[in-house]
Amino acid sequence: xxxxxxxxxxxxxxxxxxxxxxxxxxxxxxxxxxxxxxxxxxxxxxxxxxxxxxxxxxxxxxxxxxxxxxxxxxxxxxxxxxxxxxxxxxxxxxxxxxxxxxxxxxxxxxxxxx
Amino acid sequence: xxxxxxxxxxxxxxxxxxxxxxxxxxxxxxxxxxxxxxxxxxxxxxxxxxxxxxxxxxxxxxxxxxxxxxxxxxxxxxxxxxxxxxxxxxxxxxxxxxxxxxxxxxxxxxxxxxxxxxxxxxxxxxxxxxxxxxxxxxxxxxxxxxxxxxxxxxxxxxxxxxxxxxxxxxxxxxxxxxxxxxxxxxxxxxxxxxxxxxxxxxxxxxxxxxxxxxxxxxxxxxxxxxxxxxxxxxxxxxxxxxxxxxxxxxxxxxxxxxxxxxxx
Numbered sequence: 001x002x003x004x005x006x007x008x009x010x011x012x013x014x015x016x017x018x019x020x021x022x023x024x025x026x027x028x029x030x031x032x033x034x035x036x037x038x039x040x041x042x043x044x045x046x047x048x049x050x051x052x053x054x055x056x057x058x059x060x061x062x063x064x065x066x067x068x069x070x071x072x073x074x075x076x077x078x079x080x081x082x083x084x085x086x087x088x089x090x091x092x093x094x095x096x097x098x099x100x101x102x103x104x105x106x107x108x109x110x111x112x113x114x
Numbered sequence: 115x116x117x118x119x120x121x122x123x124x125x126x127x128x129x130x131x132x133x134x135x136x137x138x139x140x141x142x143x144x145x146x147x148x149x150x151x152x153x154x155x156x157x158x159x160x161x162x163x164x165x166x167x168x169x170x171x172x173x174x175x176x177x178x179x180x181x182x183x184x185x186x187x188x189x190x191x192x193x194x195x196x197x198x199x200x201x202x203x204x205x206x207x208x209x210x211x212x213x214x215x216x217x218x219x220x221x222x223x224x225x226x227x228x229x230x231x232x233x234x235x236x237x238x239x240x241x242x243x244x245x246x247x248x249x250x251x252x253x254x255x256x257x258x259x260x261x262x263x264x265x266x267x268x269x270x271x272x273x274x275x276x277x278x279x280x281x282x283x284x285x286x287x288x289x290x291x292x293x294x295x296x297x298x299x300x301x302x303x304x305x306x307x308x309x310x311x312x313x314x315x316x317x318x319x320x321x322x323x324x325x326x327x328x329x330x331x332x333x334x335x336x337x338x339x340x341x342x343x344x345x346x347x348x349x350x351x352x353x354x355x356x357x358x359x360x361x362x363x364x365x366x367x368x369x370x371x372x373x374x375x376x377x378x
């Protein structure tokens with residue numbers, strides 16, 4: 001359940017952002033979560049609700065953008081989409097893939113009140 | 115034709131009334147003194163705070179030439195037993211320190227302290243992993259020496275600790291032959307994040323149904339660069355290679371330390 005610590009980090013970052021920029025509040029936050037980030041999206045949504053309670057971003061909406069995993073194939077030189085770390089290349093079936101995307105864990109954008 | 119501005123209606127899809135930037139709230143208007151909403155691009159790493167603590171820890175380890183290893187595994191794979199055996203065998207030759215992460219109790223730190231090596235217990239309470247900030251807090255009390263070896267025994271959990279950089283030189287994942295050989299496939303993030311896999315309890319291989327070759331293939335499938343050592347902390351078999359691995363990497367850390375001093 002490290003989703004809870006992740007949500008607490010998000011809340012801390014947003015609180016800092018509000019303070020630094022003198023925003024009135026945050027209405028909505030968009031997160032980019034890669035499928036290899038080790039985060040369970042449902043658990044993240046559940047934890048987010050709990051983490052924002054009694055904070056200045058109470059009632060903020062959450063939108064999650066799930067990012068697919070991509071890899072580069074050493075054999076066919078293509079950038080391919082994979083579902084699991086152990087997938088072989090969907091084009092040439094080689095196992096020589098280097099994962100290039102899918103570990104994203106980012107606050108993409110926020111809707112602020114000013 | 116649009117009666118407001120005279121533009122062609124067939125461009126309805128991108129009809130530019132929405133893009134006149136009077137104000138970017140839902141009404142498209144800005145009234146002086148009223149608050150409005152605005153979307154701000156952030157592009158911020160969620161773990162930025164942990165990563166900045168980790169970067170500070172890493173700089174501290176580099177400056178002091180400390181080889182720091184983050185030991186991760188599921189509960190019961192023998193992390194503490196490997197540590198105990200290693201500390202007993204190495205504490206005459208090396209300066210050693212241990213950070214023990216567990217949810218509760220000081221039992222592991224007590225076991226380590228009995229070997230004569232200084233260990234600090236960090237209880238994460240309800241947390242399922244150590245983070246870089248917790249690690250930083252142990253530095254003063256641990257009295258970490260230059261060119262020493264620091265083991266961080268993470269909470270027994272093959273999932274969460276993979277996401278939290280502690281500033282370590284490498285993650286070492288420990289898997290025992292009493293577990294399933296397919297664990298690298300089931301918990302791929304941890305095996306992808308680790309530099310070394312230790313296959314422990316090999317003295318039990320005759321009694322269990324565990325296919326070593328299959329396990330190694332699975333691990334390499336997830337992480338082609340992963341190095342693998344097979345050993346038993348109980349019988350001592352294979353421990354020599356592990357000590358050689360430690361020695362080699364302590365030398366690398368020393369070289370990195372010298373390099374960083376020359377560059378500053």
